[in-house]
Amino acid sequence: MSSVGKQAVPQVDRRAAAAQGRARGMDVGWTVFGYLIAGMLAYGGIGWLVGRAVHVALLFPIGMLVGLAISIGFIIYRYGRQGAAEQPPRKEMTGDR
Amino acid sequence: MTGDVGVLASGGCHIFSGCGYPAPSLDSFMFRPLFSVGSFHFTKPMLIAVICGLLVIAFFWAAFHKPQLIPRGVQNIGEVGILLVRDQILRPSLGKRGDSYLPFLVSLFFYIWLMNLMELIPVLQFPTMSRIGFVWPLVFIVYFLYLYLGFKHQGFPGYIKNMIPWDVPKPILIILIPIELLRFFVVQPFTLGVRLFANMFAGHLLLLIFILASWYLASVSVGLLFAAGSFAMTFFVFGLELLIDLLQAFIFTTLTAVYIASSLESAH
Numbered sequence: 001m002s003s004v005g006k007q008a009v010p011q012v013d014r015r016a017a018a019a020q021g022r023a024r025g026m027d028v029g030w031t032v033f034g035y036l037i038a039g040m041l042a043y044g045g046i047g048w049l050v051g052r053a054v055h056v057a058l059l060f061p062i063g064m065l066v067g068l069a070i071s072i073g074f075i076i077y078r079y080g081r082q083g084a085a086e087q088p089p090r091k092e093m094t095g096d097r
Numbered sequence: 098m099t100g101d102v103g104v105l106a107s108g109g110c111h112i113f114s115g116c117g118y119p120a121p122s123l124d125s126f127m128f129r130p131l132f133s134v135g136s137f138h139f140t141k142p143m144l145i146a147v148i149c150g151l152l153v154i155a156f157f158w159a160a161f162h163k164p165q166l167i168p169r170g171v172q173n174i175g176e177v178g179i180l181l182v183r184d185q186i187l188r189p190s191l192g193k194r195g196d197s198y199l200p201f202l203v204s205l206f207f208y209i210w211l212m213n214l215m216e217l218i219p220v221l222q223f224p225t226m227s228r229i230g231f232v233w234p235l236v237f238i239v240y241f242l243y244l245y246l247g248f249k250h251q252g253f254p255g256y257i258k259n260m261i262p263w264d265v266p267k268p269i270l271i272i273l274i275p276i277e278l279l280r281f282f283v284v285q286p287f288t289l290g291v292r293l294f295a296n297m298f299a300g301h302l303l304l305l306i307f308i309l310a311s312w313y314l315a316s317v318s319v320g321l322l323f324a325a326g327s328f329a330m331t332f333f334v335f336g337l338e339l340l341i342d343l344l345q346a347f348i349f350t351t352l353t354a355v356y357i358a359s360s361l362e363s364a365h
């Protein structure tokens with residue numbers, strides 16, 4: 001193998017690793033965003049329904065805040081722990097390459 | 098022709114002429130029908146969508162209907178495009194076994210990119226994806242595809258079970274289940290569509306604001322200086338939109354690949 005060929009292989013690996021990191025980063029980023037919105041929607045909705053039943057309109061914003069807090073807590077639990085970034089990627093990420 | 102463009106074409110509306118700035122609005126996204134068949138109205142965005150679909154088909158047909166071992170001409174460009182989607186979008190998420198989804202992802206990427214680019218092409222100059230009705234069908238295709246693949250590969254109970262984060266303590270799990278299900282079934286497809294729509298909508302609006310302002314401010318007064326500034330901003334936004342058009346197609350396709358990957362294998 002020529003010296004150019006020897007350099008080309010690690011470069012291809014680096015590019016593949018960068019692309020994999022980019023895809024994983026995008027996945028995590030939008031999942032986190034999804035949790036924040038879903039938390040507010042789910043518990044805001046529950047708060048709104050309960051608030052309508054008991055005629056306390058304040059339960060809607062309270063529910064949203066509770067949902068947001070639950071989401072943030074879960075995001076910290078799942079993605080904020082030390083070493084979470086280095087956790088083994090999902091099976092399909094490494095797959096059979 | 099839309100309202101603000103109509104005012105622009107009339108030519109008389111400039112600063113200090115007693116005429117207010119014809120700000121772009123939702124009217125800028127409404128078009129008169131090109132033709133109608135009964136209650137069906139064929140509009141300019143529909144025409145652009147059809148043109149883009151035909152262009153993508155024609156390009157890849159021209160590139161690969163008689164593929165050569167040593168690629169030449171348009172086959173070269175086609176191969177670069179396919180390798181870009183394969184190496185930067187498909188393989189990082191799905192690995193080699195995801196290669197069967199390559200035609201779908203290539204079509205999706207180039208169709209969205211081309212539709213976005215149409216906002217920068219004179220005469221056409223409208224990003225079809227800034228009308229959310231054009232985004233939802235693509236989102237539904239992706240949504241039903243990954244649901245189908247999830248049910249097929251993991252089974253209905255297994256797929257639902259795999260969505261739940263079992264690694265958290267049981268009492269917390271109960272309060273997390275509604276969030277997890279809502280995120281997966283509602284928020285995920287919603288954000289996939291709205292992200293693309295909102296970016297294209299905002300980009301087109303920005304371009305309109307600066308183009309209209311350049312014309313509105315152009316007069317024999319200090320307004321001419323502002324007009325020059327606005328004109329420079331038009332070029333800046335044009336360059337920005339060139340990048341955003343590509344980026345949005347890239348993000349949509351990458352997330353599609355990630356969602357397909359999560360359907361083929363459990364994430365938890």
